Amino acid sequence: MDIGKISNLRNSVIALVSDAGNLKELEELRVSYLGRKGKVNELMQDLPGLSSEEKKKYGVAVNEVKGQIEMVIKERRSELENKPIKSTFFDPTLPGVKPVTGELHPVTKIFHEVEDIFKHFGFSVATGPEIEWDEINFQKLLLGVDHPSRDTQETYYFNKNQLLRVHTSSVQIRYMENHKVPIRIISPGRVYRRDTIDATHLPSFHQIEGLMVDEKTSLTDLLGMLEYTVKRLFGKKRKVRFYGHHFPYTEPSLEVEMQNEKGKWVEILGCGMVSPQVLENCGIDSKKYQGWAFGMGADRLAMLKYGVSDIRSMFSGDLKFLKGKV
């Protein structure tokens, strides 16, 4: 330990500090000299080994140097903080580098939205198989073997009794046969029709079925729930209108239309009050209970909601479309 060493230390620090180009470098210097493991502290640690006379002499010197270093650092910091930051060319309009994101399919999104709307009213989600028994898909829904409605519902069969379901209404039957009233379910799923395959028709599409059965739910509840759903999906201003139609398993039967963006009325679903015979077919007392049901075209709703003009783009696996606007 000698005074010379201490003052050399101080001089070299002062030089380094004035050379410090930025606050980060300055801080690094501060830590390396004044920090816990810093050089000044190292010197302090040598003191105990000295005689009490030397201790006093060097202690004073070290403390003095410490104070000088602190002051120089403080001044330099102030200088650096007050220095105007150099102006360089910065272009904020450069295109962003987008992160890799996934995307859910538009039909999934519609399924989720409708599930959420109905969850509010205590509806749970039910499912059923896509290859179904003829009895459940047709007969228990009052579509007998020779029923004229069977003409309009051309069906894919595997054998006499097993077919690809033509609607999600088969889930109504399954659920009612296995649960007690009150019943509130929705069932999204894939259905199949043996149509000519062309630009707007594929062998399968997606529906969302809904069913509510209890002691007093009426036609006005059905109308209200459907209007509410359309408004939740498309906004408060979106109008719906109802007109009479025919399904063998509902009485009254209705279809529902909604206006698309261009103001054209498009059909979005069929619905009605469940026929008492259907309830009886499922072991539900039709004198005590009544209910309503609907089947929404989920693909069409997705197209209307997300602005899809060609149905094929949703099912061709094309990332150009599926990854969304990004």
Place this chain on the structure above:
Amino acid sequence: MLAPKIWIEEFVDLTGISNKKFSEEMTFAGNKVESVRRQGKQTVYEFEITSNRPDTLSVIGLAREAAAIFGRKLKLPKSPQMTSGKGVPIGLKITDSKLCPTYAAVEIDKTKIKPSSKKIQERLKLAGIRAVNNVVDITNYLLWETGQPMHAFDADRICGKLTLRAAKKGEKITPLDHLKRTLNGGEIIIEDEEKLVDLAGLMGGLNTEITDKTQRVYLLVPIYDPVAIRRASKFLRLRSDASTRFEKKIDLTQTEPVLRRAVVMIEGETGGARSTKLVTMSSNWQSKKIKLTKAQVEKRIGIEVKQKLIDQYLNSLEIKLGAEGYQVPSWRRDLGNWVDLIEEIARLYGYNKLPRTLPTGDVPVSQDALKPNWQRIVRTQMLELGYVETYASTMIGRDLIEKVRLDPADHLKVLRPMSKDYEYMRQTVMETMVPFLKLNWENGHKIDLFELGTVFFKSGSLKKLPIQPLELVAVSSSKDYREIKGSMEQLLSRLNVGFELSRLKKEVGYLHPTRQALVKSGREVLGVIGQLHPHILPKMGEIHLFSLNFDRLVGMSSLGQQYPTPARYQSINEDLSINVGEKVMIGEITKLVLKTSKLVRRAELKGDVWRGVATLAIEFNHPTRQLTQTRVNREKRRILSRLKKELGITIKE
């Protein structure tokens, strides 16, 4: 059904009702107007008629609807009175009244066949019906107006008596379209003593058609069994305006009244005269009576409805209240019970005028509602991992099956596919994912796709439905094996499902023969992971994937532990570099390390295996006391010794 406005207006006054209002109100009440056409100065409405309302497959039926909907009076043509007349028409034997429950027939003589009058031709043209000659045109005119089909035969070409019966298989007939048909058996036919003369309800026989030489007409106005007509129509692929009506439940009381009108019209148009009595066989139709209370109406619709209004609506449809209930008119065979009547009330009230309420009442608590929505959870996790969701067709062609080196023979096949491209049911999402990979690669995209969809397997028994589980598949062209495995690890970790990988015992067609593994959890096989077989999309470079049986996966999933438990005491981290060569799997090594020492909190491969050397990062930690370096060193030695002993692994010097 094309209905010219001028024709409807013959029966109901539509003054003051614009086309728009007419279309809307008829549609709202259940008679959908598809289009409003103009032909010259005339307006023609195109209606969509539902299968339960064959009564509206007629101008009069639509006029009835308009009268009820707009509150107008109906003026219907009267059936003309007739003297009984002398003589009998050609005998017609009905072998089974089920096939033909009612009919009326007559002969008209000295007919001159020529084009029909201007009014009839114009009306038919507006309705889209081709004019033929006066007799045929009248039968079509009355069919269109009343909904009652009929057929006119050239009586001189009929040999002897007529018999109506079910056809036997193999019998042949050439109808008016000149195409010879071989019958299936069961079709309703009329024959004379030599030949078949009528494919009843579908199309008349060519051999007895009305030509310009016809001088004697046998006119038959029947009703046929709807089931037999429908089956015949389907088998022979033959539909006509007559068959579309006969295959539904139409009015059983109009055969004679319409026959009378036909006689008068034919006499007028052809100059001929009725030469026989009218022969009729009437059905036993009786008006159905339905009881309905105000309370039932209000409960089903959901509003108060005055009794007066109920009666008014039903009356406007000629459903009148009698002693035993509401009486259903003969043309409404679709009305069978009280709910059918309520539909009539509701649609005339106006669905768009009803209030819209929201459900109240007890909310069901079902077991299903207590389960987490696994589909949503899994889809969302895949989305978060950066995959884009696809939906493919579940029906595929043979080519897609063979492309992934699977066997079409064990796939489910539909009986009457629409095309070869949609013949089989997919057994794995990979069958439809491969074309998606190709398409996106051709478009130059970086590909990370997933699909959670149904796949189909034969159940092996006609008494059971095919097995239809959900499968989750993820594919990537940009990720290497470790990265796709990382996605799967992340997903399974989120679901709290532990898993091990092992060799596939049986080859999977679409996987690389060696770069693949079976994913198991406990005893359950969850699926597979690996590289796509290089021969499938050879131009594309390496594609990695995993495929999991979703139903099995969620069967063992739970949502509990989602955050790490912090260690109470500080861990000591050690790196261990070992020689592994290409014999031992890292998974086995880390498994052994964890098994050997309870103090190891984590043991993972650091970086990659480089030239046969792997570095393991091992975290030592004890839950209730602070470990020392000495203790850890001892543990390290134990681990190394075990690795050497059981797996032959040495430490790198």
